[in-house]
Amino acid sequence: MTTALTPSMLLQRERELIRRGVDRCPLPQFLMWTAPWFALLVFGCYAAWLCLSQGLFHTNMDNQYAFGLWIFLDLAVIALGAGAFFTGFLLYVARKQEMKAVINSAVVIGLVCYSGAVAVLMVDVGQPLRAWFTFWHPNVHSMLTEVTFCITAYLTVLLIEYLPVALKNRKLCRVTRYAVFEYELHRLMVVFALLGAFLSFFHQGSLGGLYGVLRGRPFAFREGFGIWPSTFFLFIVSAAAVGPSFIALTTWITEKLSGHRLVEGRVYDTLARISGKILLVYVALKAADTLVWMNATAPARGFAARGFYETQPFGTWILLAEIGVFGLLPGWLLVSRRARASRAVLLCGAALACAGVALNRFVMTIQTLALPTLPFERPAQYWPSWQEAGTFLAVIAFGVLVYSFSFRYLTLFPQERELAFGGEKE
């Protein structure tokens, strides 16, 4: 028996993909929301295609500014995506049960951030088809090798972690095979949480090490411990610090956009408290590192630290902002019980912390490359081309779309159904 598919039947079929007990806007409204993001994605893919098919002259990078907007984006989203590994660690290893409320969302955010970063890296390198060379002929002394290995392995871990979330879709979980597989996989999630934490530890660190080992760039170069420069550890701590903040922020944004309560209030509180504590540790380490660098590392290489901040627009303010406005301030806002009692203040703190880590990645990428090393050089100028910006925006759009679809069809916030009953008793 075949019947024509009427629009109302189509809507009904679509509704049946959404779990019972949660409210989602009608399909047309959802499509309206996704349409501009799709448009942005298409535009960005066109920009990326230009770079892939014709060469990177489409960008405004050059032989002095060999890293640009894209590398900054990679570093920033990978730091923000740290919420995935850190939440997993808190839930499965440290047994913080509140994290159950956001773990699925954190996994999707991690997946989005890492896949976006890998995708944009593939546009950024000149010969993406040779990406496998790093695996085949690895130079184990290079920080980038460590990054490549860990990120691909971790992306695999994230995909595996995403599987149970995806298989819990209302239609998919009716397939007994999927449901049983999901159930058993979920029971062993602690293995992947540990693997994720282990891999993240190394690649977040290696991304910092990436700059710390640049002896040719005294602004970035740091002494370290063993094979790892101090930036290795700073990156790990800062990523762990902002991961929970970013989860809190995205959860709140999703709550506002969907118009539903998704997690209990104390989840925000826990996320903020953890984030704030680690952020303060980070600020202390960062300050100590800066002092050592200013007084020992840089002068030993013939560079006065003062000179690094004489290039406009990278004045001393940028260092002060990083440590003060985007470090100490959010750290205090998130740690102080009184301050974070207000949801607005808590979210401000979280936003400042996230902005702070992005600023740090910006400084490490862009300021490092802008500063001259040879005494007669002038500071380099760089402004991204529309192709670079387009590819950047495509990654953002990709992230929003994956998250939106996941939110609609999967259970990102297990408490949502409970909260819809008005209960907050757990």
Added chain:
Amino acid sequence: MDRGVLVFGAGFALAVAAGWLILPGVFYAKVEQPLAFSHEAHTQTGGMACEDCHGFRDDGSFAGIPTLEQCASCHAEAVGTTESERKFVEEYVKLGREPQWLVYSRQPDNAWFPHAPHVKAAGLPCESCHGDHGQSNSLRPLEVNRISGYSRDVMGRPSGPLGLRRAGGMRMDDCVRCHAGADLRHSCLDCHK
């Protein structure tokens, strides 16, 4: 035995056989030389040595396949009675037309293979890479990699376990195998340009 195992085994055998028989043709195209040529006739009957035709230039570079001029110094008129020689003299020598020989050993652009260090300095005989090409009676068709356009080998002979590998292969591994055996370790730019 389980029927499934049998089916699997048969399928596996079929796949292996197909790969063995069909894949070389997929990867390599066979191209015939413009003229039949017998090395044997020159070396055995004519008593010539390799370097009589394939010599070095003054700057140390290897001259490779002889020019028409070199050939014509003996073959201004037909020396023997074969059909291919008659064709060579009439269609090439008399008309002054260079035969477009296909070179089995043309190297990729980024590889630098000098004959002098191998032949003169290390004293390797030609046969170590080119096999018994010098004693062959006919020219094998050139097997061209359909993607890269390079020859499959430099006319080596079967070697390796079961005789499946050819000496004088054109891959970097084939160079490396010999160099590693001679305990010569290199940097990339030694052989790449």
Added chain:
Amino acid sequence: MFPWVYGFEWTAGRIVFLGIFFSVLLVMFLTVAFVFLKSAVHFRTGRAYFIQWKSLFHELPRASRACRHALTGHLPGRVCEGAFECRECSKHGELLEQGREAAIGAGAEEIMGMTVPLDRYYHRGHCWVKPLKKGLVAVGLDELGRRLVGRPDAVETPPPGTWLVANSTAFWVKRNGTAVRVLAPVDGEVIAAGGPSDDWILKVRPPAPLDTRHLLRGDEVRAWYRREVERLELIAGRADGAPALADGGELCADLGEAFPERWDAVCGEMLLDT
């Protein structure tokens, strides 16, 4: 990467680095392989359907997961962790030994305007089980279930011979272009399916002797019914324009007709479908 790749050397750095990398890959592979294996074992031992239900069970709101002993007030506030599989529950076993098992009675009870016969067992998914002769049982929707479903467009029953597993799918009711799954109250082989005029829907031959430890009976049913009406009010009253029940009012006879838009959501949630 591998010893046979050109340029590979057995240096300490390489051994440590690649050793860790391959270990990570191995752990990932082994874990996933183990999960596949474990799943296969569940299918072989017949636990797959129960596990499917168990995994879905934890998605249900707390209000839908109350322990039967919480309903009767013996264990206040207790939430079931065992997917309503009281046969495997140690707590339930303890209480049974203390003689807390309610007895199956006779007659019927009027609860909130609904007739609930007490001569049978009830499953949390609103199916009753009534022992018949020759070791057969009849399975049907209780009155609340019938009012929720109303007059279904179709009831999709499994063909005779199908083996039902308790808490897995028993049959589907179709309405308004969508379908709600009804949970099987007992294990057993389907013998026959009833027509629209029958008050039962399936006749099942469960393994003898009939195990009813996981089913509600007697006093429990009363408490449970009151809780279920409360739950319905919560679910139905959640969204604006939903069928709110006036206190003391009676549930309409056909929810699917009264509120076609919300039928799928309300009926599905009440019947513990996901």
Added chain:
Amino acid sequence: MIRKNAEGKHARYGMLIDLDRCDGCGACMVACAVENNIPPGRPGANARTGLNWIKVHRIETGGRPAFLPIMCQQCEDETPCVEVCPQNAVELDPATGVVGQIPQRCLGCRYCVTACPYHARVFNWGDPEWPAGMEKTLNPLVSPRMRGVVEKCNFCHGRWHAAREKAAADGSTGNGPVNYVPACVEACPAGAMAFGDLNDPDSALTRAVAAGEAFRLLDLLQTGPKTFYKTAFAAVRKGVAGERDA
């Protein structure tokens, strides 16, 4: 990875550039481009997107301007670019001291470009394009590079290959240090550039470096370049090497 050779000697090729002789004519840049098959710049290419392996910088020193040719400095202590390459596309040849860049192994991540303090590494931002007919003039000893890879000066390795081949043909093993001159040195009309083997105590280069006048760029970064500079003028040295190094 030390090569065995009959002579048992390894070279450390280096260079000494006399800044007082360089008048910034750019002949070295042209000779380098011709020798190494460097394609003409793309439309809109500038000093920072072009493919020059050697660049002559003009430096204001207060008095007369100085000209400073910079190419790969062939660092030999913890060579910044070698360390960072994820896939061993950059290596320091222990037999010649030349930092080799293998375009066919390069994936174009540009981490080495970032790591080099001398900006001696250049990236192919697009496909190489030669004007019609010009591709026939390419140097067969040097393979042209493709889009998306990094390249840089290797002290004219094509000439080194040719010198080795000649040496082997002449009866040497062809494995020891060979004598050759990079194109820039050959082209310099002022004779400002000297090339030689720093391991050879008798070479003019070694003697000049040993004489103590020579200095290196960014010496304090401890990268150990094998390219030396010299000048008799303190102002020039200060302008080129900075306050601390001077």
